[in-house]
Amino acid sequence: MDQILNVLPTSKTAHPDMNVLKEIRKQSLENPEAFWQRFADELFWYEKNGPVYQPIDEPPYARWFPLWKTNISYNALDRNVSSWRKNKVALYWESEDGYRRTMTFYDLYKEVNKFASVLKSLGVSKGDRVTVYMPMIPELVVSLLALTRIGAIHSVIFAGFTSQAIADRVNDSCSKLIITSDVAYRRGKEIPVKDIVDEALRHTSTVEKVLVVQRGSGEVEMVEDRDIWYHDLMGSAESYVEPERLEGTFPSFILYTSGTTGKPKGATHGTAGYMVWSYFTQKLVFDVNDRDIYWCTADIGWITGHTYVVYGPLISGVTSLIYEGAPDYPRPDRWWDIVERYGVTIFYTSPTSIRMHMKFGEEWTKSHDLSSLRILGTVGEPINPEAWNWYYTHIGRQKAPIVDTWWQTETGGIMIAPQPGLAPIPLKPGSATFPLPGVDAEVYTEDGRVAAPNEKGLLVIRKPWPGQFMTLWGDPERFKSAYFTRFPGCYYPGDFAMKDEDGYFWLLGRADEVLKVAGHRIGTIELEDSLISHPAVAESAVVGKSDPIKMQVPVAFVVLRPGHMPSPQLRIELINHIRGTIGPVAAPESVYFVEKLPKTRSGKIMRRVIAAVVEDRPIGDITTIEDEASVDEVRRAYEELKMELRMRE
Numbered sequence: 001m002d003q004i005l006n007v008l009p010t011s012k013t014a015h016p017d018m019n020v021l022k023e024i025r026k027q028s029l030e031n032p033e034a035f036w037q038r039f040a041d042e043l044f045w046y047e048k049n050g051p052v053y054q055p056i057d058e059p060p061y062a063r064w065f066p067l068w069k070t071n072i073s074y075n076a077l078d079r080n081v082s083s084w085r086k087n088k089v090a091l092y093w094e095s096e097d098g099y100r101r102t103m104t105f106y107d108l109y110k111e112v113n114k115f116a117s118v119l120k121s122l123g124v125s126k127g128d129r130v131t132v133y134m135p136m137i138p139e140l141v142v143s144l145l146a147l148t149r150i151g152a153i154h155s156v157i158f159a160g161f162t163s164q165a166i167a168d169r170v171n172d173s174c175s176k177l178i179i180t181s182d183v184a185y186r187r188g189k190e191i192p193v194k195d196i197v198d199e200a201l202r203h204t205s206t207v208e209k210v211l212v213v214q215r216g217s218g219e220v221e222m223v224e225d226r227d228i229w230y231h232d233l234m235g236s237a238e239s240y241v242e243p244e245r246l247e248g249t250f251p252s253f254i255l256y257t258s259g260t261t262g263k264p265k266g267a268t269h270g271t272a273g274y275m276v277w278s279y280f281t282q283k284l285v286f287d288v289n290d291r292d293i294y295w296c297t298a299d300i301g302w303i304t305g306h307t308y309v310v311y312g313p314l315i316s317g318v319t320s321l322i323y324e325g326a327p328d329y330p331r332p333d334r335w336w337d338i339v340e341r342y343g344v345t346i347f348y349t350s351p352t353s354i355r356m357h358m359k360f361g362e363e364w365t366k367s368h369d370l371s372s373l374r375i376l377g378t379v380g381e382p383i384n385p386e387a388w389n390w391y392y393t394h395i396g397r398q399k400a401p402i403v404d405t406w407w408q409t410e411t412g413g414i415m416i417a418p419q420p421g422l423a424p425i426p427l428k429p430g431s432a433t434f435p436l437p438g439v440d441a442e443v444y445t446e447d448g449r450v451a452a453p454n455e456k457g458l459l460v461i462r463k464p465w466p467g468q469f470m471t472l473w474g475d476p477e478r479f480k481s482a483y484f485t486r487f488p489g490c491y492y493p494g495d496f497a498m499k500d501e502d503g504y505f506w507l508l509g510r511a512d513e514v515l516k517v518a519g520h521r522i523g524t525i526e527l528e529d530s531l532i533s534h535p536a537v538a539e540s541a542v543v544g545k546s547d548p549i550k551m552q553v554p555v556a557f558v559v560l561r562p563g564h565m566p567s568p569q570l571r572i573e574l575i576n577h578i579r580g581t582i583g584p585v586a587a588p589e590s591v592y593f594v595e596k597l598p599k600t601r602s603g604k605i606m607r608r609v610i611a612a613v614v615e616d617r618p619i620g621d622i623t624t625i626e627d628e629a630s631v632d633e634v635r636r637a638y639e640e641l642k643m644e645l646r647m648r649e
């Protein structure tokens with residue numbers, strides 16, 4: 001590994017040794033056993049029995065390190081604490097109001113051990129599910145590591161979600177404990193996190209205890225016999241908890257994500273494969289070393305935060321940074337101020353954030369010395385060349401290469417990206433370049449043929465890889481049908497893609513009814529279900545509309561129930577209804593009232609047709625439509641509101 005990782009970071013002008021990349025990838029696919037054993041050997045294991053890679057007959061077609069035993073928390077903490085890294089900074093934390101906290105690997109180790117002992121004293125044990133709903137504070141990292149230490153399975157819920165979203169996920173995972181905080185801070189405002197949890201708990205029955213971290217003044221209602229302050233228990237906690245020796249395929253966490261039905265999918269990751277993948281990709285793609293100050297801006301509530309804020313950097317022994325608040329608070333240069341003050345060397349964010357900063361203007365970047373940056377990354381959505389060039393010029397000062405990383409909640413870690421830790425790759429703005437070793441990615445046409453160069457098709461992954469999720473929590477049938485039936489034997493991620501004449505991959509957005517709004521993955525059906533749960537709505541259809549910053553925004557078309565009349569107030573009420581049931585990230589840009597929706601003769605809503613109207617594209621083939629007048633209806637509603645808004649401007 002070291003020999004490979006010593007290769008200098010790629011630069012835009014570097015000449016690639018493509019043969020190195022191709023050769024290593026070929027070895028990894030032909031002999032996964034030997035290839036992954038080599039990287040696994042760099043980590044700590046209690047036992048290394050049996051195969052690294054065990055093919056099985058059904059999805060996901062492999063088990064990774066099934067009989068090996070390890071512990072992720074041990075690898076992230078104890079392994080570093082027993083080396084010279086003991087007093088190295090593991091985390092720099094900065095609150096929105098400017099308070100700073102520094103934790104070494106040893107500090108984190110002590111806190112995690114104590115918290116693991118608290119959890120055990122509350123009866124949490126191996127295999128129990130624990131929901132975590134918290135802002136970006138160090139205790140969130142401590143919670144995750146304490147849970148993996150004792151073999152409890154964490155389910156983190158993004159702190160912007162509503163009480164209903166929490167209740168649904170707690171019920172699905174049957175969590176027995178929730179870890180939360182009193183409040184959170186965003187743009188200087190206090191968010192009543194604990195109240196949101198209290199409301200969720202009115203609709204759940206499995207939760208026995210609620211552990212509350214004090215972030216604010218602590219003035220919240222504590223339910224007797226159920227709610228306990230974190231600090232009250234930490235004082236008397238044991239200082240060491242022996243990590244659980246977990247089998248390779250033991251679940252480490254569940255992370256709920258949107259799919260094409262209303263019910264979120266609980267992507268369930270294992271222990272050993274996920275751990276090796278986070279470590280391997282962290283080194284390969286970010287080329288981290290001991291001098292780096294690494295900053296991934298993602299929230300830990302999403303997979304990017306799990307893998308590249310918590311596990312990847314800590315297992316790799318890297319110093320990383322966590323910032324609690326909004327990127328533009330109190331001023332649009334908050335991020336650049338942080339980069340300058342800490343001397344951040346690697347910076348990983350989303351295209352939406354880059355476009356937002358572009359809108360603020362480069363003058364906000366100019367007063368800051370960003371010369372420490374040596375690698376920039378993006379994730380979550382395709383990056384448009386304009387944003388790529390802005391990032392490269394104004395943030396990277398044309399010195400730092402950009403790693404555009406394609407991956408998903410389900411893949412556990414990065415799958416397609418430049419690999420500065422391996423070999424220099426000349427970059428093409430907008431392309432995530434090449435698959436990593438172990439990733440057998442290809443582009444197929446609808447009918448399962450390998451697409452020709454520059455032919456748009458569907459991305460497939462033809463072989464198992466260590467970071468893959470193992471199942472959907474409590475729903476093995478949906479796991480198979482959603483991901484492994486479209487092209488039998490292959491994993492189907494649900495993305496459009498294209499390979500150009502040089503073999504570069506271009507990821508072209510979702511191929512299913514899932515939207516990407518500011519990098520967040522939102523199923524249109526989830527929004528439709530939310531609208532239908534409002535008493536005024538009989539039917540609804542939600543589609544994505546292109547947006548210059550967020551990439552897509554949802555727009556909704558609704559048919560009202562008899563007795564309800566369209567009105568601007570009702571429109572606002574419906575938007576707020578989605579905010580209240582799913583969360584502000586899902587709020588539609590607008591709601592349009594129609595008499596009927598375009599449907600096929602068998603009654604399926606033709607979202608494709610609605611999307612074409614909204615995007616001002618030709619509506620294509622509508623031979624299966626039940627009533628052509630419904631298209632005019634949609635067009636009329638859309639044009640009328642546009643006109644109304646223009647008049648108001």
Ligand code: PRX
Nearest residue numbers: 379380381382405406407408409507510521
């Ligand atoms: O459509 C792809 C898009 O994000 C989806 C996965 O979303 P999620 O599970 O929320 O994980 C996001 C963070 C890993 C993918 O199916 N996506 C992610 N990265 C890229 C991307 N699309 C284009 N380019 C990317 N680099």
